[in-house]
Amino acid sequence: MKEIPKRYNPQEAEANIYKLWQENKFFTPEIKENKKPFVIIMPPPNANAPLHIGSAVFITIEDIMIRYNRMKGIPSLWVPGADHAGIATQVVYEKELKKQGKTKFDLGREKFFKKTYEFTLKNIEKQEDQIKKLGASCDWTRKRFTLEPDISESVYYTFKKLYNDGLIYRGDRIINWCASCGTALSDLEVEHIDEKTNLWYIKYPLKEKNKSIVVATTRPETMLGDTAVAVNPKDERCKDLIGKKVILPLMNREIPIIADKNIDPEFGTGAVKITPAHAEIDYKISKEHDLQIINVIGEDGKMTEQAGIYKGLTTKEARKKILEDLEKQNLIEKTEDYQHNLATCERCGSPIEPLISKQWFIKTKPLAKPAIEAVKKGKIKFTLKKFEKIYYHWMNNIEDWCISRQLWWGHRIPVWYCECGETIVDTKEPKECPKCKSSKLKQDPDTLDTWFSSGQWPFNVFNWPKETKDFKYFYPTTVMETGWDILFFWVARMIMLGIYCTGKPPFKEVYLHGLVRDKQKRKMSKSKNNTIDPLSVIKNHGADSLRMALVFSSSQGRDIIASEEKIIAQKRFVNKIWNAARFFMQIIEGNNIKIEKDVKKLKLEKEDEWILNEFKKTSKKVDQALEKYNFHIAAEELYDFFWYKLCAKTIENVKDRIYNTEDQKEKNNAASVLYFTLLNSLKLLHPFMPFITEEIYQLLPETNKKALIIEEWPEK
C-alpha cells in the first residue's frame, strides 16, 4: 500500500503527473480509421510575451473538452502552436531595442528578423512551460509555429492560389495608415475612441459674386487637398449652387460644388468639403464624380509637397497654422464644441491617417458568400446563437481586406518584380523572369497581415496542400474554441480561407468564451495593473484551483470575472477531495478491508443505493452539460455532489458502519461502495482538475489503467 501524505502538495505533484502523462505519450492520439476523431486547434498564443490569464481560460476549456472526449474512447487531438503576431511582436521587439538605444535600422532588415526570431523562440519556450503547468494535454509532437518553413510554404501557396484566381490584387486605394508603426492596417486593426474636438465652420468663397458657402469640418488641415464641395441633391437651400465653382481658400484652387446623396443635409451647414485622399467616404464620392485626388499628408504623418507652404508640418502644426491663416482672412464663421470618433491604431494608440497607398488586397466578397452559406446551412454552428447574427452582419458588410504591412517581421509577400515590368507570384524565389529571362528580380518589401496566415491555421498545421495522413484524418476539425473578441479577426477569416482553400469549413462548431475581467469588471491590462498572472496563481494555489475557478462561475459568451477569492474557494475543494481520498485509504488499511469492485455483487443497504443513484444522476447531468458546452454547470454539479453527497453524507455514514460494527462483510460493503463512488467521481472530475484526480488515482488500489487520463468515462 502506498503512503498517502497528510497534505497535498500541488507544486510537486503537478510536475510529476505531467511528466507521467507525457512519458507515456497519452497526449498523442492513435489514428483509428473507423473512428471519427475529436480535434481542436489551439489558438496559437502571440509569441511575444508570457501567457496571461486569458490564455489560461482557453487552455482550461479546451483541455476539458479534449480529456472528456479522450476518456470516452474517441481519438482526441489538440494541436498546440504559436503565432509570430506580426505587428504586435515587431512593436514589442522594437521597444526592446529602444532600451538598448537602438532602432531596427541600426540592425537592418535581415538581422532584425533574425534577432526577432530568436526573441520569439525564447518566448515560445516559456509559453510552452506555462501551458504545461496549466495541465494542457495537447499533443506536443505536433506543435507548430506560424513562421516555420513548412507553414510558410502553405501560406505562400494560398497567396498564389488567390492571386491566380484573381482574388488578390495590388492597387492604390485609401487605407488606414499608422504613421507611428509606419504601416498600413486593416479596418479591424483600427480602434475608434471618443474625442472632444471642435467643428469648424469655414467659408469657401464662390467664384462669382461676393457669396460664399460654409462647410463644417473637424479636420481643417485636410482642406488643402479638397477637390470639391458636396451637398445633398434634395437640399433646397443649396439647389442653385450645384455645378457652380468655389475658390478653395489658402490654395486658391477652383473646385466644383457637386451633389451627392451620401451627404446628410442635417449635418453642419449641409455642405461638406471633399478630400478624396484623406477620408474614405470622400474617396468613394470622388470615384463616382471623377474628382481629382490630391495627397496632402504623407506616410510620415507630415504635410506633403502638395500642401504648398504648409509642407513639412505635422498635421497638428498644420491645423494650427491653417486656422490662424483662415482667421486672418476672416473665413471662419464659427467654432463649435464637438465630440466624434477618432480612429486610432489598435497597437500603439496613435491616430490613424487615411491615405491613398499602393497595397495588396483580398477581394473578400467572393470568399464571404460561401462563408455565410456554411453557417446558414448549419455546416458550422455557433454554440451561442447570438454570435451567428453578429457574424452575418459583419460578413454581409465586408470590405476588401488590406493584407500588406510595411513591417519586417512576418511572411514576406511572395511577389517578385522584374525590371521588364513583369510581376511574378510564386511559393519560392524564382531564378529568373519567365518573360525576359532576367535574373534581376526584386521581392516586394512588404509582409503579410498576421491574420492572413493564422486564417489558414486549421489546415496549415497539417501541412496542407500536401495530402498528409494527418490532414486526411484530422481535418476538418471539430470545435473552434476561442475568445469572442477575435470573431472577425480570426474565426471569420478561417471560415473564408478554409472553405476557399480546402473546400470544407475548417470546423463544425464555434464556441466562444468571454474576456477575463477583474472584480470591477474592467478589462485586465498591464497598464491598469489588475492582471492575474496564471503562473503565480499556480505556484500559490495549484493549477487545479485556477482551472476550476475559471470554469466555475462563468457561462459561455459572457465575461469571466476572476478573483483570488474564487481561486481560494476551489483550493478548498481540492483539499476536500484529497482528504476524502485519505479517509478512504485510512479505513481500508486499518480495517483489513477487501474491496469488491463490482457493486452489483454487493448486498446494498439503503444508503448505498442512495449514493449510487445520486452518482448516476450527477454523471448524467455532467454528461449533458458537457455535450452542450455548459462547463460551469458540470463543474457545479460535481462540486455539489462531491462535497455534500459524497463527503458530508456518505463518508459520515461509512464512518458509522466501519467503527460501530464487528461484521467484516458489512465493513467491506460500505468501503466498496465508497470506493466505487470515489473512483468514478475522480473520473468525472478529471477533465476539470486533472492533477489532483490523477495523483489520487495513482495512490488508489485496484485500478484498471496505468493512469486516470486514459480511464473510461463512466457510462450513462
Place this chain on the structure above:
RNA sequence: GGGCGAUUAGCUCAGCUGGCUAGAGCGUCUCGUUUACACCGAGAAGGUCGUAGGUUCGAGUCCUACAUCGCCCACCA
C-alpha cells in the same frame, strides 16, 4: 445611427428546454470537533429575481415597453 448583453442575498455570480418551497462562493452569526479535512463540520440570518404590463394552471425563466449600466459594429465630414 444599428446591433448585442446585463440588471437575482452585504459582495461576486449560477439558475441550461417555464414547475423554485430561488442556489453557490466569500462575508456575517450560532454551535461543534481526542477517530479524512482549521485549506474543518453542522446550522442560521439574509432576496416582493431592475420597473410596468402581457401570455400561461404556473414566469427569475417566454413576450412587449421603459429605466440604468456595459460592450460591439458603422464613412456622419
